Amino acid sequence: MKNENLYNYLLGIADNSLVLGQRMGELCGHGPSLETDIACTNISLDLFGQVRSYFQYAAKIAGDNRTEDDIAMLRKEREYKNVLLVEQPNTNFAYTIGRQFLFDVYHLAFLAELQKSTDLTLSAIANKCIKEVSYHERFSSDWVKRLGDGTKESNQKMQDAINDLWTYTDELFHQTDADKAMVAEGIGVDVTILKENYYKQVNNLLEEATLEVPESKWFQKGGKEGIHTEHLGYLLSDLQYMQRTYPNMEW
Amino acid sequence: MSEEQIKNLEKQFDERIARDEKIEPKDWMPEKYRKTHIRQMSQHAHSEIVGMLPEGNWITRAPSLRRKVALLAKVQDEAGHGLYLYSATETLGVSRDELYEQLHTGKAKYSSIFNYPTVTWADMGAIGWLVDGAAIINQVPLCNTSYGPYARAMIRVCKEESFHQRQGYEIMIKLANGTPEQKEMAQDALNRWWWPSLMMLGPTDDVSVHTEQSMKWKLKRKSNDDLRQQFIDQTVPQADLIGLTIPDPDLKWNDERGSYDFGDIDWDEFWQVVKGHGPCNKERMKARVGAWEEGEWVRDAAMAHAEKKKERNQKQAV
Numbered sequence: 001m002k003n004e005n006l007y008n009y010l011l012g013i014a015d016n017s018l019v020l021g022q023r024m025g026e027l028c029g030h031g032p033s034l035e036t037d038i039a040c041t042n043i044s045l046d047l048f049g050q051v052r053s054y055f056q057y058a059a060k061i062a063g064d065n066r067t068e069d070d071i072a073m074l075r076k077e078r079e080y081k082n083v084l085l086v087e088q089p090n091t092n093f094a095y096t097i098g099r100q101f102l103f104d105v106y107h108l109a110f111l112a113e114l115q116k117s118t119d120l121t122l123s124a125i126a127n128k129c130i131k132e133v134s135y136h137e138r139f140s141s142d143w144v145k146r147l148g149d150g151t152k153e154s155n156q157k158m159q160d161a162i163n164d165l166w167t168y169t170d171e172l173f174h175q176t177d178a179d180k181a182m183v184a185e186g187i188g189v190d191v192t193i194l195k196e197n198y199y200k201q202v203n204n205l206l207e208e209a210t211l212e213v214p215e216s217k218w219f220q221k222g223g224k225e226g227i228h229t230e231h232l233g234y235l236l237s238d239l240q241y242m243q244r245t246y247p248n249m250e251w
Numbered sequence: 252m253s254e255e256q257i258k259n260l261e262k263q264f265d266e267r268i269a270r271d272e273k274i275e276p277k278d279w280m281p282e283k284y285r286k287t288h289i290r291q292m293s294q295h296a297h298s299e300i301v302g303m304l305p306e307g308n309w310i311t312r313a314p315s316l317r318r319k320v321a322l323l324a325k326v327q328d329e330a331g332h333g334l335y336l337y338s339a340t341e342t343l344g345v346s347r348d349e350l351y352e353q354l355h356t357g358k359a360k361y362s363s364i365f366n367y368p369t370v371t372w373a374d375m376g377a378i379g380w381l382v383d384g385a386a387i388i389n390q391v392p393l394c395n396t397s398y399g400p401y402a403r404a405m406i407r408v409c410k411e412e413s414f415h416q417r418q419g420y421e422i423m424i425k426l427a428n429g430t431p432e433q434k435e436m437a438q439d440a441l442n443r444w445w446w447p448s449l450m451m452l453g454p455t456d457d458v459s460v461h462t463e464q465s466m467k468w469k470l471k472r473k474s475n476d477d478l479r480q481q482f483i484d485q486t487v488p489q490a491d492l493i494g495l496t497i498p499d500p501d502l503k504w505n506d507e508r509g510s511y512d513f514g515d516i517d518w519d520e521f522w523q524v525v526k527g528h529g530p531c532n533k534e535r536m537k538a539r540v541g542a543w544e545e546g547e548w549v550r551d552a553a554m555a556h557a558e559k560k561k562e563r564n565q566k567q568a569v
Contacts, residue, residue: 025310025311026310029304034333044310051316052320146556147552147556150556153551249432251372
């Protein structure tokens with residue numbers, strides 16, 4: 001492939017939206033209220049829309065007759081590049097919100113930088129996505145505040161979720177080789193420069209939500225290199241079921 | 252109020268409806284009118300919400316990104332219809348929580364069709380094509396119903412439903428024109444959803460209760476049997492067009508009537524499902540009640556936060 005670094009870079013971005021979209025889609029019809037149900041489905045819908053833009057572009061770069069669906073659904077576990085954070089399960093609504101919040105703050109800052117990409121397609125996609133993601137960030141931040149400040153029970157649940165998910169936050173700022181190459185070309189975003197502000201923003205909000213900022217400095221990574229938690233395999237078996245069972249068909 | 256006065260009001264009320272005037276929430280209305288509307292509108296809202304489950308079942312497994320996005324959007328529309336219809340029902344002086352309570356305790360019904368399982372992807376096509384198709388036939392006349400909030404809700408709902416119906420049929424076209432395996436999947440879905448879809452139009456006229464009063468209030472404009480005939484006449488050519496066979500050996504065009512004759516509907520099955528013993532009645536209720544109970548701490552937290560925020564704001568103002 002002529003432009004392998006860009007291709008891999010796109011997968012890295014898109015897989016986050018793909019896997020998180022899949023997780024949010026699981027909740028459809030099962031939300032704690034009709035309004036939150038609609039909001040979660042809406043976030044899922046936005047993320048899959050973004051996925052399509054990225055993978056259509058990736059398919060064009062690959063130039064080997066693969067479609068957006070082949071790229072989304074026909075890779076093996078180790079070829080998915082999403083961060084570990086987004087594949088974590090919907091243990092309860094606090095985990096769903098915590099995962100969304102910890103990702104959204106990053107996602108929004110990332111897209112703001114991606115808009116400046118010298119690759120015009122990428123910058124156009126970022127420009128479209130950022131409007132959606134700023135809504136996601138507002139939604140998840142508001143809910144962290146509600147659950148943190150709400151009742152003793154909700155505060156405890158939200159705190160547990162943040163404590164458990166915290167270990168996956170540092171990976172957001174880890175650079176792969178494709179990332180570095182793309183940063184050097186002015187196409188990609190240097191995620192390392194987003195880190196300080198990310199934690200500042202997250203910590204402020206947690207404090208506002210009367211939650212404690214976890215002190216743990218032990219972090220997990222590996223997703224960007226395709227080494228995932230055990231949760232991803234099950235998510236992929238759902239995602240890939242139709243394409244694997246009925247190969248080479250149109251739907 | 253004297254009996255005489257009430258009679259007078261009822262007379263004026265009936266005349267307004269006969270003149271095609273809309274009844275609005277603050278207008279006087281007979282208690283029976285209010286109750287009947289609460290029942291029918293909430294049943295409709297519940298159907299939208301429970302109806303999210305069989306289709307939600309395929310969101311994570313949709314075969315392509317395009318189909319996944321369309322399915323998500325469709326199920327989201329249904330949630331939106333539910334929200335809209337609950338709000339319209341609340342204008343009659345009942346709260347959404349009370350309506351949920353009725354659903355969760357089995358006091359209120361929802362459309363029985365959603366008690367059938369969605370076992371293959373083709374069911375997403377069949378539901379859109381047949382179930383939404385039947386729903387539209389039921390609902391289009393309601394755009395002119397007498398109760399204003401319901402009529403206005405139905406105008407919006409019907410627009411979206413007709414889009415869903417086309418979307419479902421398009422899934423079926425694709426499958427019917429696909430590989431033999433895909434075509435078989437489509438035929439199998441049609442076989443399973445055809446009869447329950449006919450049942451959706453309600454019991455036959457001779458056993459249907461409420462019809463006469465509902466006709467007067469424009470809650471119903473055509474009889475169940477007429478609606479069913481309309482649905483069959485409209486759907487059979489669509490099946491023919493894509494080479495699928497309606498699973499009814501007695502189905503035959505009747506030149507004289509200008510309609511299709513069709514075989515006997517298994518009403519025992521219908522009543523079995525209505526009475527709670529269909530293939531998925533228990534699962535659907537378990538999912539709804541489960542979501543509600545598991546969500547209680549979230550709703551409590553939102554309320555508590557809102558209260559605290561209000562207090563803080565008041566303190567600040569002082």
